[in-house]
Every structure is written in C-alpha cells, then in structure tokens.
Amino acid sequence: xxxxxxxxxxxxxxxxxxxxxxxxxxxxxxxxxxxxxxxxxxxxxxxxxxxxxxxxxxxxxxxxxxxxxxxxxxxxxxxxxxxxxxxxxxxxxxxxxxxxxxxxxxxxxxxxxxxxxxxxxxxxxxxxxxxxxxxxxxxxxxxxxxxxxxxxxxxxxxxxxxxxxxxxxxxxxxxxxxxxxxxxxxxxxxxxxxxxxxxxxxxxxxxxxxxxxxxxxxxxxxxxxxxxxxxxxxxxxxxxxxxxxxxxxxxxxxxxxxxxxxxxxxxxxxxxxxxxxxxxxxxxxxxxxxxxxxxxxxxxxxxxxx
Amino acid sequence: xxxxxxxxxxxxxxxxxxxxxxxxxxxxxxxxxxxxxxxxxxxxxxxxxxxxxxxxxxxxxxxxxxxxxxxxxxxxxxxxxxxxxxxxxxxxxxxxxxxxxxxxxxxxxxxxxxxxxxxxxxxxxxxxxxxxxxxxxxxxxxxxxxxxxxxxxxxxxxxxxxxxxxxxxxxxxxxxxxxxxxxxxxxxxxxxxxxxxxxxxxxxxxxxxxxxxxxxxxxxxxxxxxxxxxxxxxxxxxxxxxxxxxxxxxxxxxxxx
Numbered sequence: 001x002x003x004x005x006x007x008x009x010x011x012x013x014x015x016x017x018x019x020x021x022x023x024x025x026x027x028x029x030x031x032x033x034x035x036x037x038x039x040x041x042x043x044x045x046x047x048x049x050x051x052x053x054x055x056x057x058x059x060x061x062x063x064x065x066x067x068x069x070x071x072x073x074x075x076x077x078x079x080x081x082x083x084x085x086x087x088x089x090x091x092x093x094x095x096x097x098x099x100x101x102x103x104x105x106x107x108x109x110x111x112x113x114x115x116x117x118x119x120x121x122x123x124x125x126x127x128x129x130x131x132x133x134x135x136x137x138x139x140x141x142x143x144x145x146x147x148x149x150x151x152x153x154x155x156x157x158x159x160x161x162x163x164x165x166x167x168x169x170x171x172x173x174x175x176x177x178x179x180x181x182x183x184x185x186x187x188x189x190x191x192x193x194x195x196x197x198x199x200x201x202x203x204x205x206x207x208x209x210x211x212x213x214x215x216x217x218x219x220x221x222x223x224x225x226x227x228x229x230x231x232x233x234x235x236x237x238x239x240x241x242x243x244x245x246x247x248x249x250x251x252x253x254x255x256x257x258x259x260x261x262x263x264x265x266x267x268x269x270x271x272x273x274x275x276x277x278x279x280x281x282x283x284x285x286x287x288x289x290x291x292x293x294x295x296x297x298x299x300x301x302x303x304x305x306x
Numbered sequence: 307x308x309x310x311x312x313x314x315x316x317x318x319x320x321x322x323x324x325x326x327x328x329x330x331x332x333x334x335x336x337x338x339x340x341x342x343x344x345x346x347x348x349x350x351x352x353x354x355x356x357x358x359x360x361x362x363x364x365x366x367x368x369x370x371x372x373x374x375x376x377x378x379x380x381x382x383x384x385x386x387x388x389x390x391x392x393x394x395x396x397x398x399x400x401x402x403x404x405x406x407x408x409x410x411x412x413x414x415x416x417x418x419x420x421x422x423x424x425x426x427x428x429x430x431x432x433x434x435x436x437x438x439x440x441x442x443x444x445x446x447x448x449x450x451x452x453x454x455x456x457x458x459x460x461x462x463x464x465x466x467x468x469x470x471x472x473x474x475x476x477x478x479x480x481x482x483x484x485x486x487x488x489x490x491x492x493x494x495x496x497x498x499x500x501x502x503x504x505x506x507x508x509x510x511x512x513x514x515x516x517x518x519x520x521x522x523x524x525x526x527x528x529x530x531x532x533x534x535x536x537x538x539x540x541x542x543x544x545x546x547x548x549x550x551x552x553x554x555x556x557x558x559x560x561x562x563x
Contacts, residue, residue: 051403051404052404053403053562055558073407076406079404086397089401096325100318101401101405103314104401104407105315106312108314
C-alpha cells in the first residue's frame with residue numbers, strides 16, 4: 001500500500017509564485033524516504049499541502065488511500081508532522097504540550113498520559129516534563145516536536161529538517177531513534193539539508209527543484225547515477241603547479257593538496273600511477289563532498305543569473 | 307474522526323482554554339473586578355445618588371446588569387481574540403490545524419473558552435456589585451441564558467477578528483473603536499426612554515442594547531425592549547457569526563497559505 005500518493009500537484013501562491021508545478025510522488029508503506037531540494041524548491045509547500053497547512057491549487061493527495069479532498073480528517077489522522085519552524089507553545093509545559101496534542105487526535109486523557117510517558121522517555125524529555133517550552137534548548141524543542149508528532153502513533157511521520165541546529169551527538173541519537181520507529185513500521189518522509197543524514201537513513205530519495213521532481217529512485221540507484229566524484233589527495237611532496245594527468249581534471253589546492261575529478265569510466269589506480277610516475281606520493285585521500293551532495297548539486301545546479 | 311473523538315478534541319481544547327484563563331487570573335479576572343468597582347464607586351455611589359431612581363431602581367442597581375454584561379462582552383471577546391491570535395503568531399495553532407479536528411470543533415472549543423471566561427468574570431463582577439448595591443434575580447433562566455448566549459456571540463466575534471487579523475493593531479481596533487462605543491451607547495448607564503426619539507431609533511440598531519436589556523430584564527424584571535425580540539437578535543447573531551467563522555476556517559483565511 002502507498003503511504004503517500006501525490007498526483008499532478010500544483011500550488012500557485014496568490015502573489016503568482018508557482019511553488020509546485022505538477023508534482024507526482026509515491027511513497028510506499030514502511031519506507032524511509034528522503035525529499036531533498038534546495039531552498040525554495042517546494043519541499044515545505046508539498047509537506048504543507050499533505051498536512052493541510054497549505055491549500056493546493058490542483059492535483060490530488062492521498063494518505064494511506066484517504067484523499068485530502070474527500071476524507072481530510074481520516075488522512076490527517078494517519079500523519080504526524082515535525083515542522084521546520086519551532087511551533088510549540090512557549091508558555092505551556094512539555095507534558096501539557098504532548099497531552100493536548102494527543103487530545104486533538106481524539107485520545108482520552110488516560111491514553112494521553114500513558115503515551116506521554118512513553119514518548120517523552122524515548123526522546124529523553126521525561127525529566128523536563130514540567131518545564132515550559134521556553135525553558136528548553138533548541139535541540140530539546142526539536143525532540144519535543146518529534147514526541148508531540150508521535151503521540152497518536154501515526155502511520156506516516158513527516159520530518160521537515162528535524163535536526164537543523166542540533167549538535168552532532170543528539171543528531172546521531174535522533175537518527176538511531178528514527179531508525180527504530182521506522183523498523184517498527186512507521187513510514188518516514190524526511191527533508192534535510194544534511195545529505196549525509198539522508199544517505200545514512202533513507203532507502204528512497206526524491207529530489208525536487210523549481211517545484212518539480214527531478215529525480216526519484218532508491219538511494220543506491222540514485223548514487224550510481226553520479227557520473228563523477230571529486231577526491232582530495234594529500235601529497236608528501238610540495239607542488240607549485242597541478243600535475244598533469246592525461247584525461248583527468250586536476251586542480252592544485254595548496255602546496256600539498258590537489259583535487260582530482262574521477263568519472264565512472266575512469267580508474268583511481270590510473271591516478272595513483274600517474275602521480276607516482278611524476279614522483280608524487282599520496283599520503284591520504286578523501287571525498288570532497290559526500291556522494292549524495294555531489295549528485296544533488298549537479299541535479300539542482302542553477303544556470304547563472306542573466 | 308467520529309463524533310466521540312471530536313468531542314474528546316473539543317474538551318481538550320476547552321480545557322486548554324480555561325486552564326489558560328485561570329493560570330493568568332491576574333490578567334483575566336482581576337482587572338474587570340477593579341474596573342467595575344470603580345464604576346460603582348463613581349457612577350453608582352457618588353454620581354448615582356444625585357440621579358435618583360431609574361425605572362424604579364436605585365441608579366447603582368439599575369446599572370449593575372449593564373456593567374456585568376459589558377465586562378462579559380469585553381472579556382469573552384478579548385479572551386478568544388488574544389488566545390487565537392497568539393497561537394497564530396507563535397504558530398502553535400498548527401497543532402490544531404494538522405490534527406483531524408473538524409472546523410466546528412476548533413470554533414466551538416475557542417468560543418466555549420470565551421464563555422467560561424465571560425461567566426467567571428460575570429461571577430466576580432457580581433460579587434463586587436454586591437458590595438455597592440443589593441441585587442436580586444427576577445428571572446434566573448433568562449439571566450443565565452442571555453449571559454451565556456452573549457458571551458458565545460462575542461467569543462465568536464473575537465475568533466473572527468483573530469482569524470482575519472494580520473498584526474497586533476488589527477486585534478485592538480475592534481475592541482477600541484467598535485465594542486467600547488457600542489457598549490457605552492447600549493443602555494448600560496441609562497434607559498433609552500431618556501433619549502430623544504431619533505436617538506432611540508438609532509439605538510435600536512445597536513445589538514448590545516438588546517443584550518443589556520435582556521439581561522437587565524432577567525435580573526431586575528425591566529427592559530426597554532421586547533424580551534422575545536432580544537432573544538431572536540442574540541440567537542441570530544450567534545448563528546450568523548458561527549456560520550461566518552465556519553466559512554473563514556474552511557477557506558483557510560488567515561490561517562492557511
């Protein structure tokens with residue numbers, strides 16, 4: 001079954017900006033799905049339409065078979081959303097925030113109390129349950145929004161930049177947590193600027209740009225489409241100009257560092273052999289950016305402004 | 307969601323609203339008591355003694371129902387407009403919008419919150435009034451039903467204001483420039499029988515006049531206008547404003563992009 005089915009979705013804002021230009025997207029149940037795109041590509045608008053915060057211009061959206069046109073409340077009951085912007089009541093306590101949200105989804109106070117303990121424990125916020133929203137750190141606010149979104153045990157969890165501004169330790173513990181709830185059956189759609197995050201967590205990916213899906217496949221296939229990677233090589237010997245390697249693009253970064261672009265039909269061994277022949281020894285090597293980031297930049301590269 | 311779950315959501319929202327009212331009671335309950343005490347002291351006692359009887363009652367007694375009603379109107383309206391607009395500005399209104407709550411649930415939850423504040427203020431102001439004058443209730447059902455309906459009407463008004471408002475200025479314009487004049491000219495301090503004929507006719511266009519007089523009839527048993535017609539006006543406003551609020555929320559005016 002499809003957790004999310006979006007067909008020919010169009011959104012034109014009153015000021016004429018066309019945020020979505022006929023988006024088609026399917027996310028199967030149980031998937032961990034990355035929705036990527038540069039700022040202003042239409043990710044948040046798409047999520048806004050699915051969660052009914054944004055009205056669509058045309059097209060259809062179904063969540064687990066429930067159309068947002070004919071069965072909106074049923075569709076919304078399946079979805080938990082963690083928005084990009086912090087949207088908690090700063091004056092309310094952590095505990096009230098999650099139990100109130102549960103009530104909005106029809107959970108009785110008793111059910112909400114039991115679930116609140118589980119969710120806040122999972123997100124390491126139980127000890128802070130009496131604190132008000134304004135007393136929490138940025139990372140805690142993000143975790144609170146995840147706890148809030150999970151209160152009604154949604155079948156589809158949508159996370160819009162959930163780890164923005166969160167330190168690396170908490171980010172990794174959040175990854176672990178998200179992997180666990182996905183393994184337990186919750187479908188997850190994730191938008192993120194940390195492409196490493198998408199590469200680590202997600203099985204499928206869609207890249208949206210200028211309001212259109214420009215790539216949609218499983219993560220491994222998408223990464224295979226990357227035609228070239230750039231490697232940064234550290235050299236033992238100092239160089240004043242970039243060495244010439246036939247068929248390769250080489251750039252000198254500084255005395256002991258060069259960048260080499262290697263396409264899919266080329267071979268790193270040839271690079272090492274060429275450098276060795278030139279009397280240069282490679283001390284260490286790394287990717288200039290992660291592979292998804294490289295592909296992402298290539299797919300969404302903008303034409304220079306006229 | 308079925309009716310049961312909508313009712314759970316409604317009660318949750320109502321609990322959230324009245325918890326807020328009583329948590330910040332110094333801002334929500336105390337100021338109307340203070341203002342009303344001043345009205346009674348100045349108009350009821352100092353000036354009222356020189357005015358004498360009005361419609362057969364001491365002036366302090368005569369203005370008591372109007373003062374209570376004026377505070378109910380102001381506070382019911384103010385409660386919803388501030389609660390809803392703050393939620394909109396802080397974006398935690400989205401908690402409700404993403405949940406499977408029906409539009410009527412969102413509207414009634416906020417409106418009932420306004421009614422709770424209106425009734426809490428009415429009770430407090432009534433206690434204050436008892437320090438300055440004797441009060442009795444001639445028609446308990448009319449008294450209670452009119453105050454609840456009036457609080458409901460102005461709670462809906464506050465909600466509509468908050469939905470449409472884009473800035474803090476927009477939420478203060480209606481209370482300052484519409485509600486206050488209509489309240490003061492709505493027969494709180496006088497019987498419209500004292501006015502020239504043309505002013506009486508103009509006064510009949512003021513909906514607050516009907517609410518104040520219906521409430522005064524409930525408490526004192528006297529009214530400038532027909533009580534049945536007053537009920538019809540109040541109910542018509544309640545139905546009309548509810549329908550308008552439903553239309554606004556369904557359209558997403560001010561709350562959805």
